[in-house]
Amino acid sequence: MDATTPLSPKKRARKLKDFSDGSKRMRYTLMTISIIGGFLLWYFITLIPTINTFLASPKQVLRALVSESAADGRYLKDITISLQRVLIGFGLAFVCSIPIAFLMGWYPKVRNLVEPWIQFMRTIPPIALIPLVILAMGLGEPPKYTIIFVAAFLVMVVTIYQGVKEVDKTLIRAAYTFGASDKDLFVDIVIPASFPYILVGARLGMAASLTTLIAAELTGTTFGLGARIQGAQQFMDTSIVLLGIITIGVIGFVLDKILLFVEKKLTGWK
């Protein structure tokens, strides 16, 4: 090769695989294309009559949305009551899992007493508990909170506990050399160092709460998105079913984005 001719920019350097998310513009463009593309695909598939019997078209779902959210519709009430169940179940789980996870991480005795039960419970799907919970609590709201609570609690306690256990030991030694007491160590080092895990735990717990919501509403309630989906199935009203599914998806997406935002704000140092 002639050494004097400058190489074209393309030849100059091998472009390495880019593991970043790419530019903001590119990201949003692709996201929009993906969403519109998905809706188009859905629309075209439902043009096939046999499919349309069990899969409502986007237009039908939109019509369902309008009628459901009309003044005499129940859409808003379903959303509110489901959201309330998720937030109460999740909130209780969040508040309980943090101290228990920290106690487990900090005191080996607590860990050894509690861990077998947590590991055992984790393998049981929360839905399996429904009969027992209903027998114990009846058909009101408490059984729904309980099911969601159990699901979210188990996920969060395990995640946060792992975080507490994995706090960098050199940081703990460093704090000791300054003269920190065990209490200082806990407040100043262990809690902030576990923060990322608390937030990851919260996101996993939120996802678990939403997944269990439907199960929690399977029995003994007339309102709520899960109950609505169930009811609509009996009337073969797939537009309502799809509306319910999409609503749950959107709620999950929004809640996750909120937690993600909090995570970014609180753990920007990471």
Next chain:
Amino acid sequence: MEVMHMADLLIDIVDVHKRYKVEKGPSVNALNGVSLSIKRNEFVCVVGPSGCGKTTLLNIIAGLESYDSGSVTMHGQPIIGPGPERGVIFQQYALFPWMTVEKNIEYGLKFIRKRDADGNEVRFTAEEKRELAHHYIKMVNLSGFENSYPKALSGGMKQRVAIARAYALNPEVLLMDEPFGALDAQTRAQLQEDLLRTWEKEKKTVFFITHDVDEAVLLASKVVIMSARPGQIKEIVDIDLPYPRTQATKMDETFMRYKNYIWDTVYKMYLEIPK
């Protein structure tokens, strides 16, 4: 060895034994009768093959590790735990990632009490802490990075923050475990000189572990050579080179002689280790 005045003696390690219990397999004999006296203002460097117990010895002086027998005293008082008069600088920096540079340096001050005009023990005020932090940030040439988080700093910068953090507590002794081990040659040379300058000026006592014989001879007033399996002190070499020292000291003929001698000793021990 010269006659030592008791007043000069700062840390006295006498016949220390340390075994690590291992869950499976035999326990590890990390230190087997180690005795070492560290005088005030001394710069002690410790070299020796990997696994000979250097870190163990440092941790025992720091009060972070227990020992089985023997005694370790500072000012004649047994060391029973960590304390702010012994500043530790870890190889992995150990900066708190959720604190800014300034907050990292301020953190240890929270546990320090000083005497006010009336002789009462008082804490530092927030303002005093900030001032001290800024003073030491300037000392390690990191002005402008007060509000940066550790993740935004290079390895050399992180180590400088760790040094500033230790200095801010004004410890009598600095315990440094291969502090420059992970740095490139230029940064390392720079930090060596910085450390020498501050030590010459502030006359602290330094206990410094290194793998690098060059570094040991350049910095130390006394090089401790340890041997492995079990960990023992093989030899102590007083480095008779005048301070202030700079990188140019490495050209000195005496420097070379010390270096070759220590290097040979360490390498012979290395060859003797069954592999």
